[in-house]
Every structure is written in structure tokens, then in C-alpha cells.
Amino acid sequence: MKVTRLDAPLGARITDVDFGETPDEALAADIRAIIHQHQVAIFPGQTFNAKQQLAFTQALGPIRKRKLPDDYIVPASSSETPGIAYVSNIRDENGEPTGVIPDGEMWFHHDTCYTDAPDKFTMLCAIAVPNNGGNTMWCNMYQAWETMPEDLKQTIRGKKALSVYDYATIAKPNLSNLDNIEKAWQPCVVTHPQTGREALFVNRLMTCQVEGLSIEDSATILDPVFDHAEQRQFVYEHEWTVGDFIIWDNLAVTHARTHFELGDDRRLRRSKVSGDKLVA
Numbered sequence: 001m002k003v004t005r006l007d008a009p010l011g012a013r014i015t016d017v018d019f020g021e022t023p024d025e026a027l028a029a030d031i032r033a034i035i036h037q038h039q040v041a042i043f044p045g046q047t048f049n050a051k052q053q054l055a056f057t058q059a060l061g062p063i064r065k066r067k068l069p070d071d072y073i074v075p076a077s078s079s080e081t082p083g084i085a086y087v088s089n090i091r092d093e094n095g096e097p098t099g100v101i102p103d104g105e106m107w108f109h110h111d112t113c114y115t116d117a118p119d120k121f122t123m124l125c126a127i128a129v130p131n132n133g134g135n136t137m138w139c140n141m142y143q144a145w146e147t148m149p150e151d152l153k154q155t156i157r158g159k160k161a162l163s164v165y166d167y168a169t170i171a172k173p174n175l176s177n178l179d180n181i182e183k184a185w186q187p188c189v190v191t192h193p194q195t196g197r198e199a200l201f202v203n204r205l206m207t208c209q210v211e212g213l214s215i216e217d218s219a220t221i222l223d224p225v226f227d228h229a230e231q232r233q234f235v236y237e238h239e240w241t242v243g244d245f246i247i248w249d250n251l252a253v254t255h256a257r258t259h260f261e262l263g264d265d266r267r268l269r270r271s272k273v274s275g276d277k278l279v280a
Helices: 025-038 050-060 141-146 150-156 215-229
Strands: 002-005 012-015 040-043 085-088 106-109 121-128 136-140 160-165 182-187 189-191 198-200 207-210 235-238 245-249 253-257 267-273
Touching: 002 025, 012 025, 025 040, 025 050, 025 245, 050 121, 050 267, 136 141, 141 198, 141 215, 150 215, 182 189, 207 215, 245 253
Parallel strands: 012 040
Antiparallel strands: 002 012, 040 245, 085 267, 106 253, 121 245, 121 267, 136 235, 136 253, 160 182, 160 207, 189 198
16 A cells, blocks of 8 residues: 555545455554544545445444434445445435435534444545535544643533434534434543544534533533634545545544535445544
8 A cells, every 4th residue: 555645634545455355454454553643544446335345344343333314215235234324415216315414514523422432433435426515524633632722621621512413404403402312421532542642522513512511601612612623724625536435533533514516416335433432
């Protein structure tokens, strides 16, 4: 493999590797190390199918399998197995999306931070990309925490925050009734189990409350934290090309999606590696 660091706050481009065959443990260990070092690993020009992507995911760690929305349309393909999902705005003959989170802009977030054990890695393979927009942005949460002004750090240091999510929306859900929404309390700052570095672990889309404060009072603390963390100096924005396969460290970065037009096809195949309960 040839690893080229991006001229960006994070990320590396990796070439001369074909994931049509499942990597052995030595190669899988190298890939994990690249992800932990660079936070986002970009493998262009991949052509594997869903079954091969799932085998690759399994080589990196336990596959994360989650209940998808009730209206999710399972692709009619013999190669599909639990653990693969599609992020897609392409509609079927009834006008229903054939994937999750189909349309529009999506704010910065950590995947499954609203569960007790958030994902370790998330990976996407580009099958169809829009003509304009639909880019993915990743934000370096090590740098966001390290550069945060001390007075702002003190507002969240040592505290937990509540993360929530509802598949029905790409914005923050209605917080007036949290009973039927997935949620979990997470440390505001986590120690990464592999790198030992501290990373900010709150995000604009899903984090809604700081322990000991009301949701309303929490906003006065969290909004400045989000504003600091989302500065462009911490962000890499990727314009997708068909065949791009990208893996990221879900504990070290947040990610977001830029706007794209309805009807401009976008379809990415997603798989994940399970994580563990976080350490403050």
C-alpha cells in the first residue's frame, strides 16, 4: 500500500490495494493503524460487492448490526447480509427511498453516540454520486479539543452529555418527548482506547443536554463548543467519486453531509465495526 497524507487537518489516501479479497490479519492490522493515525482513510477505485465489503468489515472487527427504520427497503440481492445498509436517495417505483437518511444536508455527528457503545469505525463505498453537493466533511476532534479556549473547556470538562437520535429526521429531533427516542449519556471528552489521545465527543446533531442542566441551559454551553469544533481549520471535505471507499475513526472525528438536490442520485453502501463503552 502507498499511503499519502492529505494536505488537510486529517486524512490519508491509500492506493495500490484491492479489497476484492479479504485482508489477512497482518494487512487488517496495518489498515487499523492507518485509520488511527490519520483518522480518515480513503481507498479510491474499489470495485468489491456488498458481500466482499462485509467480509472486509469483519476482518477489521466485529460487525455492527443495528435495527434499521421500519420503512427501510431491503435490496433484493442475494449478496446482501445483515450489517450492510445503504445511504441512498434513489426512489423505488412507489417513490420510496431505497436507503436511510436519503436527502439533504446533515449536521456534524458521531455515529451511534446515542447508544451505550458507539461504533469504532464507519465505512462507505460510493456507488452513485450526485452531480453537485452531497460531499462528506470530517472534523478533527483531537484538534478541536486541544485548541479549545480553557474557559470553554471548563464548561464541559469531566461532565457527561446526552446524545439522542431519530431516524425520521436529519436535524435534531423533537426534544419535548425523549421517551421513544434512542439516547445515551456519553463523556463530553473521551480518551481514545488505541491512541491514548483526548477527543471532544459532543456534536451539533445529536448532543442536546449537559448533565445537571436543563436542555435550554445546556444550549448556552454547547453552542459555543459546537461553533469552535466546526471551524474549517479542523475540517476535510471530500467530493465523492464512484469507487471511493472511505473508513473513519468514529471516536476521533465527527462527520457531516453537504446539501444536494432531490433527484440527483446519491447511493453509498455502509458497514460498521462495533465499539465499546467509552472512557472519560
